[in-house]
Ligand SMILES: [Fe+2]
């Protein structure tokens with residue numbers, strides 16, 4: 520079934536007749552005692568809230584997250600936002616659709632970004648730290664494949680294919696600049712490992728073949744501890760391979776790398792079991808925070824449809840943002856395109 524109608528083109532009063540991927544699905548009971556369905560439908564161009572008021576019982580158990588459903592209905596405006604009211608839903612088989620039409624496209628060049636990462640590794644001087652980075656990024660095909668595809672989060676920041684790698688390369692570039700700025704106060708190689716590994720556990724913490732969600736391991740263990748487990752495993756592998764490192768991996772180096780990963784959320788209440796206790800850990804934490812916030816705010820401004828200079832309320836940051844000229848121009852272009 521060819522998809523010709525995409526979320527980004529839906530306007531108020533449009534008739535909807537197209538397949539979409541179900542990103543979220545929940546059933547609730549209305550004031551009249553009848554069940555209704557709240558859905559978030561998506562395709563490669565965006566997401567739209569959807570309500571189903573009729574025949575809900577017949578869809579339960581079939582219309583679930585990750586299903587592809589053909590939707591017939593109409594688009595309306597509800598509290599300033601687009602909403603689809605679906606009148607008929609039909610679940611499709613995967614071989615009936617082109618799955619790439621439903622997953623967010625990445626504008627990023629994963630191979631190019633990965634090469635930038637390897638170029639950073641090639642500049643490292645410490646033989647232990649460098650061997651550890653190589654063991655993770657050069658010798659392990661599964662990790663390479665996952666790092667090229669993983670998003671950095673389910674929502675909020677870098678929440679798209681290859682977002683994690685974009686985040687890591689961006690952070691490492693800033694860490695490189697800071698190590699030049701502060702000179703010998705900072706251990707550049709250690710900082711790099713903090714940039715590389717702080718979120719590496721996310722490649723298994725999240726599932727991202729379809730709709731991004733947490734895996735069981737992600738829910739039960741989390742990416743900080745998973746990162747430390749990976750570091751442990753790779754150090755043991757290096758120590759068992761003669762000639763890879765000049766001797767046993769020094770204990771202080773091992774502890775510092777793990778500390779950078781465990782402390783990168785900065786505070787106990789943000790999920791770090793340790794607060795930063797060396798300067799490199801503090802720097803990695805602050806640069807990680809900076810990069811994720813800049814990305815989250817930029818993406819929010821880019822997607823905001825509110826006319827004028829100010830965005831709608833951003834609930835994560837609890838504030839409105841002032842839109843720069845580039846965002847206004849983009850919005851204007853999109854509006855003229857959809858009117859023509
Ligand atoms: Fe993190």
Ligand SMILES: [Fe+2]
Pocket residue numbers: 686717718807811
């Ligand atoms: Fe991060």
